[in-house]
Amino acid sequence: NPPLFGETKNLPPTKRTRVELTPTKRIRGEVPPRPVIYKGHYIKGFVTATAAAGGTGKTSLVDIETISLALGVGLLHEDRKPFRYGQAKVLVISLEDDQNELNRRYTAIERYYNLTNEDLGLIDTNITTLFAIDRIVELEGGVPIRREEVITSLKALIRELGVDIVTIDPFISIHAVSENSNEQMQIVLEVLREIARDCNCNIHLLQHTRKGLTTEDSARGASAIRDGVRYQRMLSRLDSKTMDMLGIPKEDQPYIIHSFNGKANHEPRGGEILLYKTESVALENATEEYWGDTVGVITAYKIKDIFESVSLSEVQAIWRALDNAPPEKRRSSKQAGSDWIGNLIKENLPDRLEEDQRQL
Numbered sequence: 001n002p003p004l005f006g007e008t009k010n011l012p013p014t015k016r017t018r019v020e021l022t023p024t025k026r027i028r029g030e031v032p033p034r035p036v037i038y039k040g041h042y043i044k045g046f047v048t049a050t051a052a053a054g055g056t057g058k059t060s061l062v063d064i065e066t067i068s069l070a071l072g073v074g075l076l077h078e079d080r081k082p083f084r085y086g087q088a089k090v091l092v093i094s095l096e097d098d099q100n101e102l103n104r105r106y107t108a109i110e111r112y113y114n115l116t117n118e119d120l121g122l123i124d125t126n127i128t129t130l131f132a133i134d135r136i137v138e139l140e141g142g143v144p145i146r147r148e149e150v151i152t153s154l155k156a157l158i159r160e161l162g163v164d165i166v167t168i169d170p171f172i173s174i175h176a177v178s179e180n181s182n183e184q185m186q187i188v189l190e191v192l193r194e195i196a197r198d199c200n201c202n203i204h205l206l207q208h209t210r211k212g213l214t215t216e217d218s219a220r221g222a223s224a225i226r227d228g229v230r231y232q233r234m235l236s237r238l239d240s241k242t243m244d245m246l247g248i249p250k251e252d253q254p255y256i257i258h259s260f261n262g263k264a265n266h267e268p269r270g271g272e273i274l275l276y277k278t279e280s281v282a283l284e285n286a287t288e289e290y291w292g293d294t295v296g297v298i299t300a301y302k303i304k305d306i307f308e309s310v311s312l313s314e315v316q317a318i319w320r321a322l323d324n325a326p327p328e329k330r331r332s333s334k335q336a337g338s339d340w341i342g343n344l345i346k347e348n349l350p351d352r353l354e355e356d357q358r359q360l
Contacts, residue, residue: 035200036085037069037085037088037164037165038065038068038074038083038085039065041231041233042069042088042202043231044164044201044202045196045197045202046193046202046203046229046230047189047202047203047204047205047228047230048202048203048205048229048232049204049206049207049225049226049231049232049233050062050206050232050233050234051206051208051209051233051234051235051262052208052209052234052236052257053208054208056235057235057257057278057298058206058235059096059097059105060105060278060296060297061235061259061276062167062169062206063105063109063298064076064109064298066127066165067123067127068083069083069088069090069165070088070089070122070125070126071087071119071122071123072085072086072087072088072122076274076276076298076299076300077300077302087126088126088164088165089128089161089162089163089165090127090164090165090166091128091130091157091158091161091163091167092127092128092129092130092167093129093130093166093167093168093174094129094130094131095131095132095133095168095169095170095173095174096169096173098131099129099131104283104295106123107283108281108283108295108296108297109297111281112279128161128163133150133174135147135175136150136151136154136174136175136188137175137176137184137187138176138177139176139184144177144183144187144188146187146191151191151195154195155199158199158201159199163199163201164201165202166201166202166203166204167204168203168204168206170208171205171206171207171225174188175188179225182223182224183224185228186228189224189225189228189229190228192205192228205229207225209234209236231261232262233262234259235257235258236257236258236260237256238253238256238257240253243256246303247304252301255277255279256275256276257275257276257277257278257298258274258276259276274300275300275301275302275303276299276301277298277299277301278297278298278299279296279297279298279299281295281296281297314348317348318344318348321344321345321347321348322341325344330344
């Protein structure tokens, strides 16, 4: 049979080539697990993204995750639990901050988390940084053109270092096409998916969001970006009403961020919502000429469980009281006065929980 051929698109006629197409059939047998390295977000062979408004803390969060990956243990909600995957090698393409700024951020993390000399050795071994790289796609006469020499060099570096994850911060600086053009952004995403697939690594993009409330549709640029990544995580600030409802103290609220699943093709919508808090770390690096630096470090934030000290017998007593109470005595609003459901709960809880009960 003669080979099947297709024609590459989005290129001028003089640059188009005929490529052989190789159809395949499904192979039955054991189904391998997806190569998830961490959090369902860093997946080998795929492109993923983290999007947030400027100043929210996405770079700081990814810094912690990058160091966690290099150490092979979780520094945030995992409480240093070892990863099933073990240590990972990360290539950070930092196109916004220089070496000095990266050193400040990493030093703050090392201080806050009390990392050992052995930990620092693993960080040096498993994290590599690029502070400059040519664009992988550029415009020529209004047409997006792949920079094959750049793509080839990047693939070679990833393979040489044995990289598992490539973080690009920010995504907009890796290309020179319009981020608002679906056709042009599709070409960029095709290149990144090709690199992820050919090098068996995760490509992780850091994006900015549009101004206003952060939702799953608020990542800046064309919809082709969201459609072209396999997983998109969103970071945002919670409004004060929500934080009050969650029982987050007023003094903590300005430093709280939360993450949610903005898109996941491989898992159900929704998923776990995680909270983080920014802590300030002094580097104590003042000189006669300059003040010392203070750097924000992302930490895991856990909401106090007001029922943590409630016994099973007390819970059972509450349920019995609710079952026996008439509907008019189970009003959800405090405005109901004596008919508010909180009164029933309070009557069946010990005095030691009176302060926490007010949060209900």
